[in-house]
Amino acid sequence: MSNLTSVHHLALTVTDVDRSVPWYERVLDLKEIARREDAGSGIRKVHLRAPGDAFTVVLVQHPDTERGDFDERRTGLDHVAFKVDSFAELKEWEQRLAGYSVTYTPVTASRTLPGASVVVFRDPDGIQLEVWTERES
Structure with missing residues (x-):
């Protein structure tokens, strides 16, 4: 297979x-x-x-399509995480989001994977998106 x-x-x-x-x-x-x-x-x-x-x-x-708010607690999609190669690139994404007035959670250490860092934000429909690196600071 x-x-x-x-x-x-x-x-x-x-x-x-x-x-x-x-x-x-x-x-x-x-x-x-x-x-x-x-x-x-x-x-x-x-x-x-x-x-x-x-x-x-x-x-x-x-x-x-229902016009209700996205809720990651419903069966289906929880979130989408996009990967970058370094912490410096993650910080650049944080600046990019701020530049486009996208509300986001500043870079934080991942609670899911030790040593990883993440920025969390939402699209216009409220779908949770992340930019992620497996490196911490």
């Missing part, structure tokens, strides 16, 4: 792709590579790719 090698893409349900796409492009530096709208089902999907083809995030808008 072959082994899994990486995550190809991550699909997130959003309430409005037209609002979310510019945010993901600006704040996370992702680039739109494809867009599909299915007139029959009303589903809209936008594929955004990270620099260097590292991964793809797909933003999906269903016509009947």
